[in-house]
Amino acid sequence: MQLSSNSYWEKQYWRDFDFIVVGGGLVGLSCAASLAEKKPENRILVLERGLLPTGASTKNAGFACFGSLTELLADLQRNDEDSCLQTVERRWCGLKKLRQRLGDQKIGFEASGGYELLLPKHQSAxxxxxxxxxxxxxxxxxxxxxxxxxLLPVFGFQRxxxxxxxxxxxxxxxGMLTRSLLAYVQQLGVTVLTGAEVLHIEELRGRDCVQVHVKQSHTAEPFVFEAPRIAICSNAFSRQLLPSLPVAPGRGQVLITRPLPSLPFRGIFHFDEGYYYFRDIDGRLLFGGGRNLDFEGETTTELTPTEFxxxxxxxxLQEIILPSISFEIEYIWAGIMAFTPNHQPIVQRISPGIVAGVGLNGMGVAIGTEVGEQVAELLHS
Incomplete structure (x- = not known):
């Protein structure tokens, strides 16, 4: 007789799947969507460690962008022209596929255009x-x-x-984007479990099976899910499962003001090689960035914002963006992104049964759909 903390029904109907996706953010859900769209009969499971996506999917600034001028010039210092061009094209294709999949209304898309503020140090761009x-x-x-x-006099920027x-x-x-994407994959029949922390994965050689061990709250015994193929789409947290992946976490801190009487500008804005970004939202100003001020300190998976x-x-905000407008900060939060040495995403087969799609380099909204689709193609191949 075998003692177990799980029932007969749980092991009979909840253990086995055709595909398992680890990570319930934009890439993981996009991967699940592509899998379900191609073969609706497949049983697909998405496992998310948090109650909500842990990284940046529900915490990002909501920019549908592909790179500012100074950001692209910085990328060209790391990579050749063809690689940079390919990355921009993947971001642009990803944005188009995201809009086609869910529709502009369901993701709150506005074709506002994008602006870059060139500071004196970047005038040579x-x-x-x-x-x-x-x-x-x-x-x-x-x-x-x-x-x-x-537009500079109209917008009122200084320096x-x-x-x-x-x-x-x-x-x-x-918020609309992530809720709509979740609803879409669930409508396709995908099972999504949140609060499901993956402890480790184990590929069973000779059985065409990968086991995914997930922490259970009521017992020290993990629940073991099985599938022939799994995808690791947990971005900055992927190295906990695949230590050899060349990805590093990067914290992005974001603040939002209380409602303002008026704002002289609308749209999305960047400056300083994309390290700073701001936009209008619901009569407020959202502003984030500053990771370049402390690369070492911001290379972390800690979600707590810092006073510095x-x-x-x-x-x-006071000196450049809103020099003549009084404002109050309502709150500040942080999301965790993942960066690669060459600032290009990693989509690769790790082993016969494991594929990884990670390292969005702060462009998850743009490239997440494209990376998710490429991961799904590798899983099917």
């Missing part, structure tokens, strides 16, 4: 704007970055040398 536009022309078919200096605009970016409502970054964000 203007000399390479024509080159970047030429590089991106095969993807977008027209000029991407253009001057918007005439800004130039303002750039591109018409292809926009805003999404992060908070003070620096408030200072930039």
């Amino acid at each position: 203007l000399e390479q704007m024509a080159y970047i536009n030429q590089l991106l022309h095969p993807i977008f078919g027209e000029e991407v970055f253009r001057s918007a200096n005439h 800004v040398s130039h303002l750039l605009y591109n018409p292809f970016e926009g805003k999404v409502n992060t 970054i908070y003070k620096q964000l408030v200072k930039k």
Whole structure:
């Protein structure tokens, strides 16, 4: 006789699946959606360690973007032209697939355009704007970055040398997006379990089976799920299961003001190689970033915001973004992103039964759908 903390029914009807996806954020849910769309008869399980997605999927700023001018120039210092162009194309394709899958209304998409504030130290980027536009022309078919200096007096920014605009970016409502994506995969018959912390995975050689051991609250005995193929889509937390993956966590801290009487600008905005970003939302200003002020300290999976970054964000609000507008901060939070050495996502087969899709490099909204689809293709192959 075998003693067990789980019932006959649980082991009969909850253990075996065709595919298991570890990570219930944008990539994991997108992967599950692609799997279910291709073969609706498959049994698919998504396991999320938190009550809500733990990383950045429900905590991001809601930018539908693919990279500012200074950000792309920084990427070109790490990679060749073809690699950079491929990454931008994947981000752009991902945004289009996300909008097609769920619809603009369900994700709160607004085609507001994207702006970049060029500080004096980045003024030289203007000399390479024509080159970047030429590089991106095969993807977008027209000029991407253009001057918007005439709006500087209207927007009221200070200490800004130039303002750039591109018409292809926009805003999404992060809450609507994640709820709609979850509802979509559940409608397709995908099982999603939250509060399911994966302790370890074990590939059973010769059995075409991967076991996923998940912590249970009522006993020290884990519940073991099984599937022939599994995907690791837990981004910054993936190294807990696959230590060899070259991904590093990066905390992104975000604050939001109380409602303001008026804002002279709308849209999404970046500056300083994308390390700072802000937007309007519900009559408030959302502002985040500052990871470059303390790379070592922000390379963490700790979700607690820090006083140092908070003070620096408030200072930039006062000196650059809202120099003539009084504001109060309502609250601040943090999300955990994942970065790779070359700032390109990792989509690869780890073993016959395990595929990884991680390292979104702060572009989860844009590239998450594309990465999820590529992971699903590898699982099927």
